[in-house]
Amino acid sequence: MKFAVQAVLGLSLVFANPVFAAPAAPAAPAAAIHPDHVKAVQDLLGAMQVEKVLRGVAARSRYQSDAQRQAVLAKVDKTPPAEVYQRMAPALSKVISADTAAEMTRFYNTPYGKQVIYRKYNSGAQLVMPGAKAAIPPEEKKERKRAAYVKASTELANAEPAIDHEAFLLLQQINKEKR
Numbered sequence: 001m002k003f004a005v006q007a008v009l010g011l012s013l014v015f016a017n018p019v020f021a022a023p024a025a026p027a028a029p030a031a032a033i034h035p036d037h038v039k040a041v042q043d044l045l046g047a048m049q050v051e052k053v054l055r056g057v058a059a060r061s062r063y064q065s066d067a068q069r070q071a072v073l074a075k076v077d078k079t080p081p082a083e084v085y086q087r088m089a090p091a092l093s094k095v096i097s098a099d100t101a102a103e104m105t106r107f108y109n110t111p112y113g114k115q116v117i118y119r120k121y122n123s124g125a126q127l128v129m130p131g132a133k134a135a136i137p138p139e140e141k142k143e144r145k146r147a148a149y150v151k152a153s154t155e156l157a158n159a160e161p162a163i164d165h166e167a168f169l170l171l172q173q174i175n176k177e178k179r
Helices: 002-016 035-048 051-060 066-078 081-092 098-108 111-122 138-145 147-176
Strands: none
Touching (some): 035 098, 066 147, 081 147, 098 111
C-alpha cells in the first residue's frame, strides 16, 4: 500500500511540476553562411599560411611516444594546404567577417604583409633591451592608419584563439584518417 501511495505521489509531482515537462522544441538552425564568405576566409587562410599553424599545433601537442608524434606530423605534411583551408574555413566564417577576410587577405598579399607572415613563422628568439621600442617600418605606419585595416586586424587578433582551436580539431580529424 505504501508503494502505491508513493508511486501516485511521485507521478503527481512529475506531471504537476514544469521542471520535468518535455523540453521545448530546438531552436531554428543558424543562418547559413554565404559561399562567398567562406571563399573569402579560405583566401585569408591561404594568405596567412595557416597550414603552418596546424603544424605548430601538431608539434606542441602531447603524444604517448615520439613515433606517434612523427606519424602525426607525417600525416599533416601529406595534407595539401588547400585542403586545410577548405576544412577550416566554414567554422572560422562564424568568427571572421567577410570584410575582415578581404582586408587582411589584401594586407598579407602586399610585400610588407608577406614579410609579416615570414617573420611570424620563421623568427627565432629575440633579445629586447629594457626600455627599447621596436622600430616601426613606414609601410606598417601607413597600414596602421587605415580604418579598414585597424578594424580588420583587431577582429583577426580576436579570432586567433578560434583559429588555433579549429587547427587542433582538424589535427584530430587528420590523425584519425588513414593516409
